[in-house]
Amino acid sequence: MRVQVLGAVRVWRDDHEVDEVDVGTPGRRALLTLLALAGGRPVGLQALIGALWDDHPPRSAVNVVHTHVKHLRRVLEPARGARDPARVLVTSGGGYALRLPDDALDLARFRALVREGAAFRGAGQHREAVTRLAAALRLWCGPPGGGVLSAHPAVTAAVGEWQAAVLALGEAALAADDAPAAVPLLAAAAADAPLDEAVHALLIRAHHAAGDRSAAAAAYQRVRVRLAEELGLDPGDQLRAAHAAVLGGPPPAPPRSTSVVPAQLPAGCPAFVGRDAALRALDAAVDEPTGGTAVVTLDGTAGVGKTALALRWAHRVADRFPDGQLFVDLRGFGPGSPLDPGDVLAGFIEALGLPASSAPVGTTARTGLFRSLLAGKRVLVVLDNARDDEQVRPLLPGAPGCAVVVTSRVRLPGLLVDGARAVGVALLDPAAGRALLAGRLGAARLAAEPDAADRVVAACAGLPLALAVAAARAADTPLADVVADLDEAGRLEALATDEPRSDIRAAFTASHRAVAPGAALLFDLLGLHPSPEVPQASAVALAGTGAAAGRRALRALVAARLLDDRCRGRFRLHDLLHDFSRERARDLPAAVADPALDRLLDHLLHSTRAAVRTLSPHTDDRPVPGPVPGADPVGFADRAAATAWLAAEQETLVASVELATSTGRDRTACEVAAAQRFWLDRRGSWDRMRAVGEAALAAAERVDDPWLRARCHRELMTAAMRLRDWPSGEHHLARARQLFQAADDPVGYAQVLVNGAQLRRKQGRVGEALDDARAGLDLLVRAGHRGQALALSLFGSLQFEAGEHAEALAAHERALALQRDLGYRFGEADTLLAMGIVRLSMGDHRGARRCHLRAAELFREVGDRFCEADSLLRLGDTARAEGDLAAARRLWSTSLHLLTELRNPLADTAHARLASLAGAHP
CATH class of the missing domain: 3.40.50.300 (P-loop containing nucleotide triphosphate hydrolases)
Structure with missing residues (x-):
């Protein structure tokens, strides 16, 4: 079997041409041509689809390609059984490949003969070169595919191979003193490439060498006129040189190639590490x-x-x-x-032994x-x-x-x-970064200043160029001084150089300039984000151009390596790029930066409120204005999604309070702080809860809104209570009471009374706590507020601590019914925990175990790790009371692990429980 793709696409089997109808439609001929051009390499399915339909493939494109392949396989392997594997048109590499012997495909034979001709020409055997090149050109019946893929790069490159072969034949024929053999082929090539000066110049030289000066002069006039009329250009150097030879006598000696082995690799990096x-x-x-x-x-x-x-x-x-x-x-x-690739090719051709003058005009011909x-x-x-x-x-x-x-x-x-x-190529890890620094400065320098060396490595963020610049700085100065410069001047400034190739800011700027304007602006806007790690939704809010355009810009930044795609939907700027992004953000005009900050902060605020409502539908939150256009807050399908988002964004949410206050958005700062209080409390992040509350309080003082200040004091009182900072808790409690009264908010005042009861209970002041709880509960009942359920549960716990066990159990049962009616899972869990304690004290071990086990499950569902640990601690108490010491040890150990992670003082209680089992046998 033989296959032709040069010119018309034909297939011969047993020396009988298969009808072109059998080869198939233009699409099938194009597919066969593409696979032939690949030289046996696989061509991916998407690449085939792109070639066959450009940018607008039909929905059925994949099926159409499969149909083409099926038909072509019948043509190429008619004897193949339905279940036998294909051996000619094979499935490979996510696409297809054409596996034919070189002598069975005209394009392969053409290329082989051209290679042989080039080899003979390089060895100075020009007559042999002419023979091979002429045989190759006789196979050429036109561009591959016969016009069905005329614009495809692979076809263009193949045409360039033909043009190069024509030129090579002409040069070889001139070198062999056999110009007449080249004239017909060069004339045909000149007709096909009427503006290619290299082909025409060679034709003129061939006519001249063959002794036909008039034909040479006529060929020059034809191309000169055509260049002037169609391009408005005069003949170039090659044409003028050829014409001068015609006028001036015998032709110049043809250039001779020399055998050269280029060795152009620059020296490698002496301090190369890892990789x-x-x-x-x-x-x-x-x-x-x-x-x-x-x-x-x-x-x-x-x-x-x-x-x-x-x-x-x-x-x-x-x-x-x-x-x-x-x-x-x-x-x-x-x-x-x-x-320009054409200029590069001219250099490569010269490096491979041909004089620069022999490089043809045009990138395609040079290729x-x-x-x-x-x-x-x-x-x-x-x-x-x-x-x-x-x-x-x-x-x-x-x-x-x-x-x-x-x-x-x-x-x-x-x-x-x-x-x-x-x-x-990724950033270096700290060990490799230290090794690179040691390779530049010597291990002794690093051993002499280990702490400073570690700080330099950390500041350079794993970027070898930064480490190289820092090492150059440290060549004649202590590493401690380099660290001081990095700290004082900022990393990009401290690592700046006068040489653009080694200046980090210049390197980043060049990458930034190379991306589309929309992507470049998004990179600058990412510098407004308080964290180097940015979820897609936040980036889209910053961009303000809609989800689709925002995603395109993110993809462009990832492709330009200005942003890392860490995992689905999350992106990260490495530390030095984050510094660069923040520098650029500072230069943004207010008309661009201010709306972007409003979109980002509204996105974070409303997403946080939505997540908290998903976890705790009955959490009180005063209405806030709706999000600004483009903020596009995240919605949550279930509790797991809300929990995952809050966990991932916790650092950003904490930092966003400072971002809001530092940009004059004090009211927004208060709302963002209040929105995340629930999550910080449930996660046991009370130090952060206090820090966020203090920043919000300072903002509320500037706003001069009594209600905002009251809420901040209440939240700070809760944080102080969790941290057992009683004086601070009492101070914030008193201020919250005063301010809620001043704001004329009876529900807010009632809730503060209940919060105060919790604070005083923690201090062992049960009588005062009962009075506060009773007063707060009465106000909430009169207001019909759902907070009465939690207040009633707290009141029951205080009754228990006052020795009123039966009354306490009754209060808890009423509270539990209210919580379940409301669907308030956290409140239900909190009440079950308290009920379990009461039942255990009354000797109802089974009832206590049921309450504590269910409480632990619910706390785990709502993401409250501290209360989950407390429930497990109580469940361990129940197990010990039942005599199951092994279960008690297991439960207390799990509780201790959680409390230790939270750095909660209750860990001491769990540790003491475990210590009490020392020497005991289950």
Whole structure:
């Protein structure tokens, strides 16, 4: 069987051409052509769909491709059974590959003959080169696919290979003094490429060498006129030189190639550390047979050490590429403009032994010549600092045996679709960072200043460029002085240099300039966020452009390595990038920054309130104005989602109070603080609860709102009570009572009375606590407020402590009924805990166990770890009373573990319980 894709797509079987109808529709011919152009390498399904339908594939695209494949398999392997595996058009790598012997595919034969011609030409055997190249060009019946894929990059590249082969034939024929053999082919090529100066110049030289000066002059006039009429240009250097030769006598001697082995790799980094996994990934990518050039991309943020890694590996494997190593800094990011691929190719062609004048005009033609020169060779190409896929594609060799390593600050998705292997380059961990610093300064320096060394490593945040700059600073100054500069001037300023290539701020700025304006603005806005870790919803609120546009901007920042995609829906700026983002945020105009801050704080406030309402539907919260447009608060489907969100955002919520106060949003600060009080209390984060409450109180004082101040004092009283700071608790209790009375809020005043009863109960002042609880309960009952259920439960506990056990149990039962009617799970758990204590004291062990077990389950559900620990402690007491010492030890141990994590003083009680079992046997 033979397959033709050069020109019309045809298939021959047993020397009889299969009808074109059998080959199929234009889509099937295009699919077969794409697979042939890949040279046996797999082509991904999405790449096939993109080629067949551009940017607008139908919904049925996948099914259509499968149908095309099924039909083509019948054409290519008619004898294959339905259950037999395909051997020609195979499924591979998430797509398909065409596996044909070279002699069965015209494109493969064309390329093989071009490689042979290039090899003969490089060895100075020009007549043999002419023979091979002429045979190759006879196979060329037109662009691959016969026009069905004329705009596809792979077809364009193949046309470039043909143009390069034509030029190579012309040069070889001139060198062999056989110009007449080249004239017909060059004339045909000039007709197909009427504006390609290199082809026309070579045609003119061939006519001249063949002794036909009039034909040479006519060819010059034709292209001169066409350039002037269609492009408004005069002939270039190559055409003028060819014309001058026609006018001036005998043609110049053709350029002769010389055998050169390029070795362009720069020196590697002397203090290279770590990266073992990345080096292994590079080895694996090159060792794995692909049927073509192995391509690996190294991507990572600016300054992370991509070039150092590429050069380390390249030097290590250089002997595996005996035909040379090519290196170029593509200048994709940084000062100046990115290099044009055509200019890079001219340099590569010269490095491979041809004079610069022999490089054809146009990137496509140069790509073809470059690939021809590398045919049959083993050359390593390192393309450093690439800007995008389009800059890289023309620089990729086409034949097996070569390897390419591309470094870039951005992901290169087009190359990955084409089959490249991606290796991400991450920040160094602290141990590797310390090793890099030791490699620069010597282990003795670090041993002499260990603390300062650790602080420098931490300040540099695992970024090798930052560590290198810090090491340079420390070359003639103590590390302690470097630390002082980092602390005083700020990291970016302390690590600044006069050299743009080593200046961290300049490196980040270049990456920032490379992204789209919307993504760049979002990066600046992320500097307003109080944490370097940002959930998607908060980023979208900052952007204020809607969810879809916000997600696109986030993806662009991740692709540019300005943001890390930590896990689904959460992103992180590494520490130095966070500093850079905050610097840029400070320069934002108020007209941009102020609305973004309003959206972010409203997003956090209303999301927190929604989460708390999901966990505790009956938590009191005074209404607040609705969120500003674009704030888009998070909604929660269930308790688990609300708990997860609050746990993930706790640090941000605490910091957001300071963010609000520092930007003059005092009322918002009070509301954000109040919204998170429930969560901080339930998690046992009472130090933070106090800190947040104090910041909110200072804000409320500035607002001069008595009710806000009253609420802040009440929350601070609760925090002081949890922390057993009785004087502070009494102070805040007194102020809250006064302010709620001044605000004329009887319910708020009643709740403070109940809170005061809790405070005094904790101090053992049971009589005063009973009076406060009774007064608060009466006010809440008269107001019909649901808070009476909790107040009644507290009143029952105080009755128990006053020795009124039966009355206490009755109060708890009434409270429990109210809690269940309200659906208030925390209140139900709190009342069950108190009931269990009463039942245990009355000798009802079974009833006590049921109450405490259910209380522990409910506290666990609502996320109150302290009360869960308290319930387990009481459950252990019940087990001991029943004589089950093993169960008591297990329950007290679990309680102790939770209380120790919370750093709660009740841990001492749990420890004492366990100690009381010392020597006891279950």
